[in-house]
Amino acid sequence: MGTRFSRWIMKQPRQYFLAVQYKTTSSEYVASRARDPTFEKFKDKYKNLLKVISVQDLILANPHDPVVSLDFLSKLSQKLHLNCGAVAFLRKYPHIFHIYHDPMKSQTFCRLTDRAVQISKDKAEAINASLPLVVDRLVWLLSMSTSKMLPLRAILKVGRELGLPDDFEDTVIYKNSHLFQLCDAHEPNTHNLKLVNATSDKFIAAVENWRVEEYCKEGTSVDRAEIQFSFKHGYPPGMKLRKYFRAKVKEWQKLTYVGPYDMMTEKKRLSKARMTAVEKRAVAIVHEFLNLTVEKMVEVEKISHFRKCFGFDLNIRDLFLDHPGMFYLSTKGKRHTVFLREAYERGCLIHPNPVYNARRKLLDLVVLGCHGLFIDGSKSKPRNLASDKEAKSLEQHNEETCSSD
Numbered sequence: 001m002g003t004r005f006s007r008w009i010m011k012q013p014r015q016y017f018l019a020v021q022y023k024t025t026s027s028e029y030v031a032s033r034a035r036d037p038t039f040e041k042f043k044d045k046y047k048n049l050l051k052v053i054s055v056q057d058l059i060l061a062n063p064h065d066p067v068v069s070l071d072f073l074s075k076l077s078q079k080l081h082l083n084c085g086a087v088a089f090l091r092k093y094p095h096i097f098h099i100y101h102d103p104m105k106s107q108t109f110c111r112l113t114d115r116a117v118q119i120s121k122d123k124a125e126a127i128n129a130s131l132p133l134v135v136d137r138l139v140w141l142l143s144m145s146t147s148k149m150l151p152l153r154a155i156l157k158v159g160r161e162l163g164l165p166d167d168f169e170d171t172v173i174y175k176n177s178h179l180f181q182l183c184d185a186h187e188p189n190t191h192n193l194k195l196v197n198a199t200s201d202k203f204i205a206a207v208e209n210w211r212v213e214e215y216c217k218e219g220t221s222v223d224r225a226e227i228q229f230s231f232k233h234g235y236p237p238g239m240k241l242r243k244y245f246r247a248k249v250k251e252w253q254k255l256t257y258v259g260p261y262d263m264m265t266e267k268k269r270l271s272k273a274r275m276t277a278v279e280k281r282a283v284a285i286v287h288e289f290l291n292l293t294v295e296k297m298v299e300v301e302k303i304s305h306f307r308k309c310f311g312f313d314l315n316i317r318d319l320f321l322d323h324p325g326m327f328y329l330s331t332k333g334k335r336h337t338v339f340l341r342e343a344y345e346r347g348c349l350i351h352p353n354p355v356y357n358a359r360r361k362l363l364d365l366v367v368l369g370c371h372g373l374f375i376d377g378s379k380s381k382p383r384n385l386a387s388d389k390e391a392k393s394l395e396q397h398n399e400e401t402c403s404s405d
Contacts, residue, residue, distance in 0.1 A: 030331060033321055036236035039328045039339055042347040047333025049366045051089070052096060054080050059112055060120065067109045070099070081334075095365040116365065123358035127165050130355055135176055137162050137292045142180075142195035143203055144260050144285055146311040149194040151185065154305040161293040161302070163355045203261040205284065206291040207231055210342075229256055229280075231287065232342045233325030249325065257281045260288040264311055282312040282319060287326065287340070294355050296343035300329070300336040 058076075059068050073086040082089040090097040096116045101108045112120065127134075138155075141162075142148055155162075165171055173180045173193065181194045211227050214220065230253040235241060257280035258264045264281060289303060290296050304316045320327040320338050328339045343349055349356055 029318065029321055030329070033329060034236045034239040034324060036328050038347050039330055039344070040332060043330040043332040043337060045363060045367055047335070049363050050333070051081060052093060052362070052366055055090070055097070056112065056116070056120070059110065067111045070108045070110060073110065092369060093366060094370055095368050096362070116362070119358060119361045119365070122361070123355065126354035126358045127163055130163055130353070131165070131171060134163055134165070134168070134172055135179065138172065138193070139179060139195065140203060140292055141289070142193065144288065145309045146263070147309070149183070149192045150306065150309050152182065152191040152193050154309070155193055157302045157305060158293070158298060161295065161298045163294040205260050205288050207284065207287060208259075226254070229254060231283070231326055234341050235325050236328070239324070252280070255280055257284060260285045278312055279314060279319070282310075282314050283323060283326070285310050285312070286316070286319065290338070290340040290343070294353060295359070296340040296349060297337055300338055303338070
């Protein structure tokens with residue numbers, strides 16, 4: 001067997017093995033992307049915000065007594081990705097979490113600070129005030145589906161991104177029964193959300209509005225035929241744009257395609273040109289999807305659940321990597337997150353909304369860390385760790401080995 005394999009190898013041309021050797025893997029493709037320091041810095045802060053939100057949700061789970069014991073939180077440290085332990089993590093954010101010892105229960109607890117509670121209330125008010133926008137987002141999202149129907153499970157996964165309230169089935173679906181209907185899916189205990197009455201009005205994608213604005217700008221020399229099927233592009237600083245790449249993008253911009261709200265006829269066998277059109281439509285759909293989100297960003301895993309419902313079955317991550325002028329893919333925090341590049345400037349939304357502003361306040365407290373909480377310029381004792389008994393109790397809970405967050 002070994003001799004026959006050796007003979008087979010000797011007969012193969014050298015180029016065969018070179019092709020195998022230099023084939024780029026998916027992980028190598030991700031690693032080779034041009035990094036954008038602005039988005040990377042923002043995502044570095046945001047990954048800590050997600051951990052803070054997970055702890056905050058635990059505290060607010062019981063509205064009658066919004067506290068959580070450190071014993072319970074320590075048991076969940078690994079699940080919540082609190083790598084340095086629950087206590088060490090809480091102490092990093094004294095503007096958000098207040099740790100105290102209850103002598104009656106002989107336990108140490110954590111609650112939100114007054115400032116964090118107020119931010120939580122502001123966010124809830126902003127979400128409730130934006131319910132009409134939430135209804136519109138769902139209508140537009142369902143309209144992009146080939147069947148005007150989406151799995152409820154997939155929608156719930158992007159609930160935060162769409163700004164859905166916790167009780168959105170009651171406040172959005174059932175209160176708008178003329179628009180939405182819950183249907184049983186093929187799998188047990190699963191449901192689909194269906195758009196009952198698709199409006200006859202023509203939906204206008206965000207990119208189409210941008211094209212009109214570009215064409216109507218005062219003193220513009222943009223050719224309508226040239227911008228008719230184009231998307232806004234911008235690249236990471238320092239990214240080298242080769243002549244071949246520029247020509248390829250220019251040619252791609254001119255390609256016609258079916259819009260995100262238009263029906264696309266399905267064909268079993270697709271030509272190369274047809275596949276390119278499918279890809280451009282997929283780009284248009286994810287571009288519109290990101291525009292419908294509150295923060296113009298979403299985890300790649302979450303958006304991948306909608307591929308087949310939107311009528312394409314392409315690799316979402318590769319789609320983002322193939323179009324770095326429109327999307328930026330970040331891998332910070334063990335989660336691949338995609339940003340809509342044109343919506344951001346210097347790490348902030350160009351056109352913010354009330355829900356985004358409320359969430360940004362919490363992010364500001366995360367970035368603030370321990371600054372501004374020390375007494376008399378001392379760096380040894382924060383204000384919210386008052387008693388020696390409490391400090392000793394904290395030390396007992398903080399026996400875990402601290403590693404970098």
